[in-house]
Amino acid sequence: MSRRLLDKARRRLAAESGDRANPWGGRLAVALVYPNTYHHAMSNLGFLTVYHLLNRRDDVLCERFFLPDPEDLKEHRNTGYPLFSLESGRFLAEFDLIAFSLSFENDYLHLPMIFELGRLPWRADARDERLPLLLAGGVCAFLNPEPLADVMDLFAVGEAEPILPSLLETLQANTGKRAELLIRLAQQPGLYVPSLYEATYDESGQFSGPRPLADIPARVERQYLSDLNQSPSLSFVLTPETEFGEMFLSEISRGCSRGCRFCAAGYIYLPSRERSFETLREQIDTGLCHRARVGLVGAAVSDHPDAPALQRHILERGGEVSVSSLRLDALRQQEIEDLVASGHKTVAIAPEAGSQRMRDLINKGIDREQILEAAHRLAEAGMINLKLYFLIGLPGETDEDIEAIIALSDEIRLIWREAGRLRGRL
Numbered sequence: 001m002s003r004r005l006l007d008k009a010r011r012r013l014a015a016e017s018g019d020r021a022n023p024w025g026g027r028l029a030v031a032l033v034y035p036n037t038y039h040h041a042m043s044n045l046g047f048l049t050v051y052h053l054l055n056r057r058d059d060v061l062c063e064r065f066f067l068p069d070p071e072d073l074k075e076h077r078n079t080g081y082p083l084f085s086l087e088s089g090r091f092l093a094e095f096d097l098i099a100f101s102l103s104f105e106n107d108y109l110h111l112p113m114i115f116e117l118g119r120l121p122w123r124a125d126a127r128d129e130r131l132p133l134l135l136a137g138g139v140c141a142f143l144n145p146e147p148l149a150d151v152m153d154l155f156a157v158g159e160a161e162p163i164l165p166s167l168l169e170t171l172q173a174n175t176g177k178r179a180e181l182l183i184r185l186a187q188q189p190g191l192y193v194p195s196l197y198e199a200t201y202d203e204s205g206q207f208s209g210p211r212p213l214a215d216i217p218a219r220v221e222r223q224y225l226s227d228l229n230q231s232p233s234l235s236f237v238l239t240p241e242t243e244f245g246e247m248f249l250s251e252i253s254r255g256c257s258r259g260c261r262f263c264a265a266g267y268i269y270l271p272s273r274e275r276s277f278e279t280l281r282e283q284i285d286t287g288l289c290h291r292a293r294v295g296l297v298g299a300a301v302s303d304h305p306d307a308p309a310l311q312r313h314i315l316e317r318g319g320e321v322s323v324s325s326l327r328l329d330a331l332r333q334q335e336i337e338d339l340v341a342s343g344h345k346t347v348a349i350a351p352e353a354g355s356q357r358m359r360d361l362i363n364k365g366i367d368r369e370q371i372l373e374a375a376h377r378l379a380e381a382g383m384i385n386l387k388l389y390f391l392i393g394l395p396g397e398t399d400e401d402i403e404a405i406i407a408l409s410d411e412i413r414l415i416w417r418e419a420g421r422l423r424g425r426l
Helices: 003-015 045-055 070-079 105-117 139-143 160-172 178-186 277-288 307-316 333-341 356-361 368-381 399-418
Strands: 028-034 060-066 097-101 133-137 154-156 197-201 207-212 247-251 293-297 320-323 346-352 385-390
Touching: 003 070, 028 045, 028 160, 045 060, 045 097, 045 160, 105 139, 133 139, 133 160, 133 178, 139 154, 154 160, 154 178, 160 178, 247 277, 277 293, 277 307, 293 307, 307 320, 307 333, 320 333, 333 368, 346 356, 346 368, 356 399, 368 385, 368 399, 385 399
Parallel strands: 028 060, 028 097, 097 133, 133 154, 247 293, 293 320, 346 385
Antiparallel strands: 197 207
């Protein structure tokens, strides 16, 4: 046993406020794994929302697992102590289901370490009835599950809210063998069981689609929550030990209707949906009881029709505003002023490409004049720092397109200098 590791987990748990895991005894036990450190995981709204959805049920308990911090990883290796849950210190094999929350492809690289510390065989066909089923959910799981098709038993293809109820009911009703359970799970909307499909190819050797090996759908349809007002996604657990620890986060919209060709979120979260002002106002008022700063989260916060009213409401309640993204052609003057009033020192805009040819090619839908106008308005309003997002290596890119990035950046630098805001950070 590693006393130091367990003591650190207890301190972290004691510092949290908000949702708690249900107690053990007579409940379906779910291990929710985020393949990165606690610091990264606890600002992830998808991870926190699944934790909330599971523990609000009386018949389920959910506990969290994380990639150990670097110093804790050394302790695990030196002592041989397995990966354990934050809440009760139990091990992965003690749960009925192990659910991985995969938001970023880079976190795939952490999975082998988690499997090693959790004492789990890597391949699905090497795990027997004694071990829990492994499920992967999150953006990566329904963007492309195939890189982990030999590893996971099943994938949640879509959003958690509509998928979890039937998944949990099927698991709780199970009385048979694993093979029978997997077939029943594959019959549920939004659940993909790779072992029950076989790849087929045409005469030329081209992939022609999957062939079901059981009485299951030939195509797994992505599931999504049609009305976001029915289920919140916010900081259900608050802790100072995370990237946005000083902030209460609230998702105001999901998806984006812009159709930028490089952005997966604009497609896998279709249709674009928004929460109503009334719903968000109630969530924000609750958040302001716990944190002075509210972070509004969405793929394009500025596109929400009530974004200015939400920011004004936060300021009128004595709070401060932070936003996850700004669409430069949708910036309203009041929004800019509210961000400055909230103490924002840095804001990011995304021209994505330097030349109009490349912006048109990726369907960005903005021109040079709009970019410069946004930079001018931000500088004039008193914003201190400006970040510019550009994509390098786009299909069809030429040296002239690269040079256009430099030229556009120089133009924006000049605007910033003339406004008296250039401080050596552009």
